[in-house]
Amino acid sequence: MSEPREPLRRIVVAGSGQVALLSAIALRRALPTTEVVLLAVAPQGPAFADFAATSLPFTASLHDRLGIDEERMIATAGASHRLSTRYFGWSSHDQRGVFAHGGWTGRAMRARFGRDWGGGPKIAGGERPAGSLAEVLTDAGRFALPPADRETPLSLIEYALRWNPPAYRTLLVERARQLGIGHVQAPIETIERDGAGGITGLNIQGQGWLEADLFVDCSGPAAVLASALPGFATVDWSTSLPTRRVFIAAGAEPMIALEDRITLLDEGWLIEQAGRDGLLTILGVGEGTSEQAAIAALGKDPVAVMPVSPGSVAEPWQGNVIALGDASAQFEPLANLNLDLAHRQLDLLLEMLPGREIEPLERAEYNRRAGLMMDRTRDLLAFHYATPRARRVFGEVEVPEAVQTALDQFVRRGRMPFHEESALLREEEMDLLGALGFERQMSPQEGASDPEGIEAGEAEFAALARRALEAAPPYAEWIAAVTQPS
Amino acid sequence: MDRPAPLKVVVLGGGTAGWMTAASLAKLLPDRASVDLIESEDIGIIGVGEATLPHIRGFVERLGIREAEFMKATHATYKLGIDFRDFGRIGESYIHPFGSFGEELAGVGFHHYWLELQRRGQAAPLGEYSLCVAAALANRFQPPSRDLSLSSTYGYAYQFDATLFGPFMREFGQSVGVTRHEGLVTNVERNGDTGDVTALVLKDGRRIEGDLFVDCSGFRSLLLGQELGEEWEDWSHWLPCDRAAAMPCTHATEDIRPYTTATAMPAGWRWQIPLQHRMGNGYVFSSAFLDEETACEAIRDAAEGEPLADPRVLRFRPGRRRRSWSHNVVGVGLASGFLEPLESTSIYLAQMAITYLIELFPEAGGIEPADRDAFNRLVDMEYDRVRDFLILHYHATTRDDSEFWNHVRTMRVPDSLSDKLQLWRETGRIEKYSDGLFFDASWIAVYVGQGWLPQRHDSRTGMVDPERLKAAADRLRREIASEVSRMPGHREYLERETSRLAEAS
Structure with a gap:
């Protein structure tokens, strides 16, 4: 007879940023009889997941499940929607491409892409028809959240949210209070290890003993608890990820756009992230770029400069301690992967929530899957540095084997090998490589698709795009309407 | 170009x-x-x-072959899963469906709640929470719906x-x-x-x-x-069956089962695959534990309809x-x-x-x-x-009534499988992957069906109000039963779809 596992009595979540807060909220909701205590250790150093002002579409679904209301985020946390990211200059100076959340639409459309854009040298810089609904809407600047009660073409759209981090954090703090999450704000004096690879409890200055x-x-990045364990080990990613410093500047003028932009400059990469509080610009540079050159490329004075030393924790769950987000992996904020990784790890933890007695094999299974997530995150970043121009800007770096294989298969065979636990759908991964300017050969089947089928697919897509445009107001108008104080 | x-x-x-x-x-x-x-x-x-898996439908479709034409030509019937009999223990059976069991609730898989209900003595057999299993056992069939309703929670393949x-x-x-x-x-x-x-x-x-x-x-x-x-x-040390004695028979019943039956035998197992006009039968056995002649006799004895040919022995490894x-x-x-x-x-x-x-x-x-x-x-x-999943069927057993079952019950399984077994035993969790064959529901069907229950399940199941949990589970069973009662019989559905029927031979 199977018995329910004895529930955890107390969970301590160390951290005070948006990752810690959402984790505490999620655990509290999952385990109503468990005491959840937030130990407010301020994130130090380049905590890109904690400071992120955006993520990937997965976050929207996680928020939904955790009762973080998107309409409230729009109303009070400056939230706006991103449907796609434009890439400029990655394979060559004048190359550009689009990465759309959700990837390409329809097999027939892909076939046409293979034929028109994947198969020849003509892709660089050329105009091309939109390949996804997201792109059509981005180009037209039209979007609105689809109605909840019926399907419209807009229901097919995958989007990511951007927000104002302090306002979002306030929203999470409020929610944490409502849920009765405990709060301790004082330095850790000592960490008592349990002899089984984990932690018995913490001595907190002025508060005494806190066990969990x-x-x-x-x-x-300091991973204050995980790094104190005997089994703590890290994996260095710096040989394949050459960004070493990140310069951040903020604009004051609101900027409503359905797209963000990532441009490769001679100095490094530059992200222009639209937002209702203003345009956020983030420049990432390698060792070869001076501070002066970086600031000139950024175009304004940075509000923050952060070092990047990319790497991951070999096994993020040791004993009874789980490192999440920046504590488990550090890397540049290049493709909105930092917070996405934290949120997918949190989701994995919720799925695999242990009882009081933690079984070694569940730890191993968590570490296996979280490890796949982290490795694939590194690979998605590494694709960027494998582009011809990035190799000149950042210098030659070690290309991870999975990236070499994927690039070979994509360029030569028009396919993308499947990877478990990737941040992106396989379609999106292919879309990303296209946006970076990798030219894709037609897959054998696309080459053999019959012209009539392709035409029918195109006509179908055109009709869908028309309906989507009809259903979507200009996005700026929609935002203005929904944020108007009533 | x-x-x-x-x-x-x-x-x-x-x-x-x-x-x-x-x-x-x-x-x-x-x-x-x-x-x-x-x-x-x-x-x-x-x-x-x-017997096939649902993937065959994609194959037929991609080639541009009409399903009806294909079914008619191959005397195909519909298949909702496999009924495994006597595998975990003689006298017990379960269906491995092309479908799911219940629904996830608050991020916790349905089987954890089922284990909790079972502990409280409130659970019906797991299959009763699966529309696919319930329809199969009632010999009913209709194609699944394409919406997100209960009637979309299964797939189907063919037996041809x-x-x-x-x-x-x-x-x-x-x-x-x-x-x-x-x-x-x-x-x-x-x-x-x-x-x-x-x-x-x-x-x-x-x-x-x-x-x-x-x-x-x-x-x-x-x-x-x-x-x-x-x-x-x-791989014969893990999968010792290396022969099959096959023998077609007439249908012994009026109904046509929308599922394949696999019945464990002393030195292997036998299949029953219902086609439109006959029943396929065969005994898959291990020559290390049984000779061919005895196997042929066994399949003659076990087959339910009139034999249409003598048993034919196939050899494989x-x-x-x-x-x-x-x-x-x-x-x-x-x-x-x-x-x-x-x-x-x-x-x-x-x-x-x-x-x-x-x-x-x-x-x-x-x-x-x-x-x-x-x-x-x-x-x-x-x-x-696939290999690991097959080995599971033999290894997760309490049978000790023959040399064959003693061997497979006690053999050392591949490490890739033993870790999965232990994770399940200790936590009720399934090692997750999304490429290849056989995901969570399949593993759960076999584990539970063969009486291989975990020792512990998710602590969150204990936090749901027991009355409400029982009421929700009972409601699901009623919905499934009512859905099944509205489905036509498998034979009835086939006979209505005349374009799918072969001429009686």
């Missing part, structure tokens, strides 16, 4:  | 795998491949795989006459341009430098040249095994080639690997290899080693996952 069955380390 | 000359593909073998391969390549890569197929009337066809499927694919293949050669291969010509196969020479002297050879010669594996000597990885693509030879079907038909995977495994071959079909410039490696990795992953 499970510790979730969201304390940022 | 300039098109390179098509690659000349020679398929060796006219069985199920051979004609599936030839027809697919000719239909889906008309400009890239010209396809020749060599078969001989002197060589018997095993015709494995009377394998001896008709091959000829159907042959006719289709020839209609889409496959050139058929009748004859026995007596010599294989190879390039002295590269070792690649260049031509197959037939007994009457004809010489069939090719760029790419697909070995569908069955267990003989004439090219991959005999000619290229690709090493065979033997479980395992796979270490490389299914070597030089310019690709093995598809038994020439590349074999796993016994316990989970109806044979046709799937051929289809899978064909799909990957099309994705990685050589370019005009020749075969890239990277593509060959990619193919071999994918094929290995698929075979290995």
